[in-house]
Amino acid sequence: MNTILSVKNLKKYFPIKREGKFFGVKHDVLKAVDDVSFDIYEGETLGLVGESGCGKTTLGRTIMRLYDPTGGKIIFKGDDITELDQKQLHPYRKDMHMIFQDPYASLNPRMTVSEIIMESMINDTALSASQRKEKVLELLDLVGLNSDHATRFPHEFSGGQRQRVGIARSLAANPKFIVCDEPISALDVSIQAQVVNLLKDLQKRLGLTYLFIAHDLSMVQYISDRVGVMYLGRMVELASSEELYKSPLHPYTTALMSAVPVPDPDKERQKRRIIVEGEVPSPINPPSGCAFNTRCPRATDKCRGVAPSFTEVTPNHFVACHLFDNEKKEEKIQ
Amino acid sequence: MTDSCEMMEKTEEISFKRVSKDQKEAEKILRPATTFIQDAWARFKRNKLGLVGLIIIVIMLIFAIIGPMVIPYDYRSQSLDNAFKAPGAEHLMGTDNLGRDMFVRLAYGARISLACGFAASLISLGIGVIYGTISGYAGGKVDEIMMRIVDIISSIPSMLYVILLMVVLGNSLTNVFIVIGVTGWLGMARLVRGQVLSLKEREFVLAAKVSNVSNWHIMLKHLIPNAFGPIIVSMTLSIPSAIFLEASLQFLGLGISAPMPSWGGLAQEGISALRSYPYLLWFPAIFISVTILAFNFLGDALRDALDPKQN
Numbered sequence: 001m002n003t004i005l006s007v008k009n010l011k012k013y014f015p016i017k018r019e020g021k022f023f024g025v026k027h028d029v030l031k032a033v034d035d036v037s038f039d040i041y042e043g044e045t046l047g048l049v050g051e052s053g054c055g056k057t058t059l060g061r062t063i064m065r066l067y068d069p070t071g072g073k074i075i076f077k078g079d080d081i082t083e084l085d086q087k088q089l090h091p092y093r094k095d096m097h098m099i100f101q102d103p104y105a106s107l108n109p110r111m112t113v114s115e116i117i118m119e120s121m122i123n124d125t126a127l128s129a130s131q132r133k134e135k136v137l138e139l140l141d142l143v144g145l146n147s148d149h150a151t152r153f154p155h156e157f158s159g160g161q162r163q164r165v166g167i168a169r170s171l172a173a174n175p176k177f178i179v180c181d182e183p184i185s186a187l188d189v190s191i192q193a194q195v196v197n198l199l200k201d202l203q204k205r206l207g208l209t210y211l212f213i214a215h216d217l218s219m220v221q222y223i224s225d226r227v228g229v230m231y232l233g234r235m236v237e238l239a240s241s242e243e244l245y246k247s248p249l250h251p252y253t254t255a256l257m258s259a260v261p262v263p264d265p266d267k268e269r270q271k272r273r274i275i276v277e278g279e280v281p282s283p284i285n286p287p288s289g290c291a292f293n294t295r296c297p298r299a300t301d302k303c304r305g306v307a308p309s310f311t312e313v314t315p316n317h318f319v320a321c322h323l324f325d326n327e328k329k330e331e332k333i334q
Numbered sequence: 335m336t337d338s339c340e341m342m343e344k345t346e347e348i349s350f351k352r353v354s355k356d357q358k359e360a361e362k363i364l365r366p367a368t369t370f371i372q373d374a375w376a377r378f379k380r381n382k383l384g385l386v387g388l389i390i391i392v393i394m395l396i397f398a399i400i401g402p403m404v405i406p407y408d409y410r411s412q413s414l415d416n417a418f419k420a421p422g423a424e425h426l427m428g429t430d431n432l433g434r435d436m437f438v439r440l441a442y443g444a445r446i447s448l449a450c451g452f453a454a455s456l457i458s459l460g461i462g463v464i465y466g467t468i469s470g471y472a473g474g475k476v477d478e479i480m481m482r483i484v485d486i487i488s489s490i491p492s493m494l495y496v497i498l499l500m501v502v503l504g505n506s507l508t509n510v511f512i513v514i515g516v517t518g519w520l521g522m523a524r525l526v527r528g529q530v531l532s533l534k535e536r537e538f539v540l541a542a543k544v545s546n547v548s549n550w551h552i553m554l555k556h557l558i559p560n561a562f563g564p565i566i567v568s569m570t571l572s573i574p575s576a577i578f579l580e581a582s583l584q585f586l587g588l589g590i591s592a593p594m595p596s597w598g599g600l601a602q603e604g605i606s607a608l609r610s611y612p613y614l615l616w617f618p619a620i621f622i623s624v625t626i627l628a629f630n631f632l633g634d635a636l637r638d639a640l641d642p643k644q645n
Binding site: 086090101106 | 362363365368369537541542543547548551555556
């Protein structure tokens with residue numbers, strides 16, 4: 001398997017201004033993404049889950065270089081794109097695109113659907129005007145819309161249709177890699193299935209690679225080959241989706257998995273839910289050591305002092321937790 | 335799946351008809367395609383006061399364009415025999431101290447005042463939109479410096495440098511346009527910057543960045559069109575203040591030179607004869623107030639019409 005994108009120790013901190021005493025401004029830092037590493041292989045879907053505010057979207061946008069990373073490396077198709085400026089990024093951005101969370105905010109209300117879809121063809125492809133029009137119709141057909149939608153404005157569409165326009169836009173320049181930033185969370189459930197199936201279908205047909213960001217665990221399991229779990233800006237666990245759902249290791253993942261509702265009332269009643277106490281700490285002053293230590297039922301002194309490293313515990317199963325420091329002593333928590 | 339199919343078949347027998355399975359058919363939009371302008375016009379028509387304003391402005395424009403051609407008098411030829419004629423059949427709005435017909439002078443005044451209103455606000459629109467967009471989009475230090483410059487300029491009383499500029503440039507119609515335009519863009523720049531600041535974080539702008547389009551494309555296609563509503567409203571509301579400023583300049587003797595009349599100049603002449611011939615002040619005053627009121631009505635109506643959330 002070829003690695004299409006690899007992220008190494010990526011950090012994105014946002015400075016936060018706070019009033020100083022009289023003159024001068026004190027700066028706090030919000031650690032939105034803190035030391036995250038993973039690889040994405042060609043043709044796979046990597047799911048990324050976590051609570052709201054844990055840095056999933058920031059991670060996606062930093063990978064697209066919409067934000068400048070504070071530290072670490074982003075390697076796309078073998079080249080380091082971390083330090084490139086906007087002009088130098090052009091050849092790489094041809095091969096990547098993004099689907100956005102809010103279909104009501106991601107389409108310019110003053111442009112027609114065909115103008116929206118054509119936008120990335122302007123600089124990323126060598127198509128003539130008539131070829132572009134043809135391509136727009138082709139793309140509309142691909143996402144299940146029809147040709148007379150091309151002249152419409154976004155406000156005339158429903159949420160699901162808008163999201164499909166967004167998908168068509170992201171495909172316009174034939175990218176290889178697409179960051180799907182919660183593409184379904186603004187849609188209602190019946191439409192979610194439609195859009196997810198469309199994404200899966202497109203992946204098969206066009207050989208796309210997805211980074212699929214979401215907070216709906218069952219949806220992520222359905223679409224992803226591997227799943228990463230984020231907590232407070234850090235990646236806490238990464239494994240194939242089957243493995244992660246069957247035998248989660250990190251206490252946070254275990255708690256998350258126990259919250260997935262099962263569509264069977266009998267099983268649901270028997271299921272034991274692990275309730276995590278307390279609130280997510282602020283990413284401005286994250287707890288020392290392991291970020292989860294304030295809420296972890298199994299936290300020790302070591303967890304409060306030393307940050308656990310992200311290590312491969314079993315083949316292709318990475319976890320950042322002191323419980324698994326010594327593989328021999330490993331025990332699976334139920 | 336099979337369960338639900340059987341269910342459907344059963345229900346079909348009872349009362350329901352199976353809907354066509356054609357997905358494409360389901361996506362059809364029945365509402366005719368409308369552009370943004372058509373939508374805005376439909377909303378605008380509902381506002382009666384705005385329509386009244388628009389009609390008054392159109393009448394004023396017609397009066398300004400056609401009036402001087404139709405009225406059988408000249409704005410400059412004096413006939414002292416006819417001085418201070420009261421409004422009547424021969425002179426609809428009377429004559430002034432030099433026997434010039436007031437109606438034709440008001441028509442010429444309308445040309446000057448309206449042209450000044452439009453030209454000056456177009457100039458401030460141009461400067462303000464470019465300045466504000468660059469400042470807001472660039473952000474950071476550039477924005478900080480550009481906005482401090484605006485703050486400094488706006489801390490000087492505008493009348494002061496309007497007068498200074500007029501003295502330096504000399505009295506002419508174009509100079510009046512320029513001076514009013516050059517001093518009126520500050521508000522527009524602030525407004526556009528604010529709009530751009532919030533728009534540039536929107537997802538469609540991020541999508542454009544990911545699509546590899548140039549910054550100019552983003553500004554022209556995404557930022558300015560989406561700030562268009564507030565810009566048009568603010569421009570409409572700045573026209574009356576330009577007309578007003580021109581009138582006050584004329585009143586101070588700094589506007590265009592006689593005998594070319596403007597509404598402000600006519601009002602100033604009228605004031606000297608207020609006791610004996612009040613109509614000389616009344617007519618220009620009424621024209622100025624009605625026009626300004628009409629523009630304000632129009633601006634308010636446009637504010638509502640251009641906001642798509644009002645639908």
